[in-house]
Amino acid sequence: MNKTININLSGTFFHIDEDAYQKLQRYLEAVKRSFAGTQGGDEIMADIEARIAELFTEKMQHDRQVISVKEVDAVIAVMGQPEDYRVDEEIFDDAPKSTQRPKTGKQLFRDTDNKYIGGVSSGLGHFLGIDAIWVRLLWVILAFASGGSFIFVYILFWIIVPEAATTAQKLAMRGEPINISNIGKKVKEGFEEVEDRVKNVDYDKVGAKVKSSSKTFFDTLGDIIMLLFKIFAKFVGVLLIIIAGTSLISLFVTLVTFGSVDFIIGPWSDFFAYSNTTGTPIWLIAVMTFFAVGIPLFFLFLLGLKILITNLKSIGSIAKFTLFGLWIIATVGLIYVGLRQFSETAFSGSISETTVLNHSVVDTLHVKLAANTLQDERYYQHTKYDFVKVDGTKKLYMQNIRLNIIPTEDSIASIKIQKYADGNDFDNARERAQKVEYEYSLQTNTLLLNEYLLTEINNNMRNQKVRITLYVPQFQHIFIDKNLSKYVERYIANDKDYYYGDISNHLWQVKEEQLICQDCPEDEIPNTDKEETKGIHINVEDKGGESFEMKIDETGIRVQSN
Known part of the structure; x- marks a missing residue:
């Protein structure tokens, strides 16, 4: 087994086995010898080491991976052998075309070597393959045409697009291969450019003075903008950490509570059991929801940390792909469960039955709730949806009823009971509606309505409801008891414009298309x-x-x- 060595290559730490280390060391020494005595040799070596570090980082699957001879050979194949390139005057003055390599894809950087403000235009010029002067002219035209709004676009580019600081980045900006030959050539060009500027300093002094002053101003402006952006970015990072962290904790607590419904005996456990149309365990829905919502929140939390701590280590590709896979599975699972749930309640069906009430128009019709004989048989007492024992059989109990009153031209009152339910098709919905049980009775002048409906347990909760319509003939007096107030429809046509339960506890007479109040104070203001x-x-x-x-x-x- 080879010994593992820790190395620092251009400021980045790597784990490398002994054979690979020796081969890499021999390679770097050979490269260094090939640049011996060359102007800028140290800078060339620094850029080559930085490029090798980038290639190693790209090839590593996780932080703990040990670099082997295979990775070193792959890097050498990209960079080239030192004997293939001789960095002297000839290679820069008259390089043969046969040694040229095809250009690679360009990357967008700011060219600060040829900048006038922030290097955005010159960088875009390299990326688009046009002269920077045309890009600058386009910025000016767009700035005037947009009323100055494109200035903010320029500033955004200035902030987002990185500067081509290293030789490798400058080569990538121009789409040139990042190897020994091009790195050495680029560094040599940089030194020659400096020499030319020194030689021509007396001739260019006057012409460059104004440009230098403007560059200094824009450099300062750029530094201020970057400082403000960094402060804002840190604030956003803190905000992301707080929001994502608290959301993750809240989500975890909520879903643990929700997911434990399957294991707790109580009203909510029964409710979820009979309203869950898919049969999927509640705990599984809770787990899928946690992964589907929690994983994006976790990455937002990591993003906030990354903004605050620039050298924060990555969680690794394996962890990222694992979390992404879990998120895909959870999201697809929730979509499937949601579609199943929707399909089971996609259709609504109803059945109705109308009965004539043998009641004299002369007498006042009293409408009230019947005594709830099942109150003591309810399981949980205080919920709108409940379970009751009827003759030893457990049934679903729901207080989902509504009363409406409509004037009629008939000479006698009648009552219409309409039962509703949902299902996966019309026939299934009507079948469930048919199984809804609802009772009422007429005792002399009093119509007694039950405040609940019943259905068998195996019908499950499918939005079962009962709508009661009382058709009252002209000039009939009717009194709605106060205990019916919460079951009255939103609006029943009346001369006082009363809504909901305000219509109760008053005497009304049917005239034409509305109810006329017989005992309402003239100055009474409805609720x-x-x-x-x-x-x-x-x-x-x-x-x-x-x-x-x-x-x-x-x-x-x-x-x-x-």
């Missing part, structure tokens, strides 16, 4: 704390003192004179 405030109210008063009120809402338009 405005509920939804009766919805709609448009218009009060109109003319010069003669006459006025009327018009109300427009979902029930229609009503006009009342005052």
Whole structure:
């Protein structure tokens, strides 16, 4: 077994086995000898080592991976052998075309060597393959055409696009292969450019003075913008950590509580059991929800840490792909469960039955709730959805009923009981609606309505409900008991514009298309704390003192004179 050695290559630590280390060391020494006596040799070696470190990082699958001879050979194949290139005057002055290698794909960087403000235009020029002057001209035209808004686009480019600081980045910016030959050539060109500037300093002094001053101004401006951006980025990082961290904790606590429903005896456990159309265990839904929502939150948390700690180590490719796989599985699972749940309740069916009430129009019809004989048989007592024992059989108990009153031209009152339920098709929904049990009774002048409906356990909870419509003939008096207030429909046409339970505990007479209150105080103001405030109210008063009120809402338009 080879010994493992820790090395520091251009500021990056690597684990490398002994054979690979010796081969890499021999390679670097050979490269160094090939640049011996060359101007800028140290800079060339630094750039070559930085490029080798980049290649090693790209080939590593995780932080603990040991670099072997295989990885070293692959890097040498990319960089080239030192004897293939001689860095002297000839190679830069008259390089043969046969030694040229095809250019690689360009990368977008800011060219700060040829910058005027931030190097954005010159960098885009390299990337697009056009002269930077045309890019600068385009920025000016767009800035004027957009009223200055494109200046912010330029600043955004300035902030987002990195600077080509190293020789490797400068080569990548131009799409040139990053190997020994090109690195050496680029460094040599840099030194020659400096020499030329020194030689021509007297000739260019006056012409460069204004440009240098403007560059200094823009450099300072750029530093200020970058500082503000870094402060803002740190703030965003802290915000991401706080939001993602608290959300993860809240999500975990909520889903642990939710997922434990399967193991706890209580009203919620029964409720979920009979409302879950897919049969999927609640704990499994909780786990899938945690992964589907929690994994993106976890990566947001890591992003916040990365913004605050720039040298934060990555969690590794294996962990990333594992989490991504879990997220895909959880998301697909939740979509499947959601579609199954939706398909089981996609259709609504109903059945209705209308019965004539043998009641004299002369007498007042009292409508009230019947005594709840099943109250003591309820399992949980205080929930709208419950379970009861009826003759020893467990049934679903639901207080999902509503009462509506409609005037009729018939001479006798009647009652319509309409039962609803959902299902995976119309026939299934109607079959469930047929199995809904609801009872009422007429005792002399009193109509007694049950406040609940029942259905067999095996019908499950499928939005079963009962809608009661009471058809009342003209001039019939009717009194709605106060215990019915929470079961009255939102609006029953009446002359007082009462909504919901406000209509209860009053005596009414049917006249034409509405109920006329017989015992309401003239100055009584209906309850405005509920939804009766919805709609448009218009009060109109003319010069003669006459006025009327018009109300427009979902029930229609009503006009009342005052």
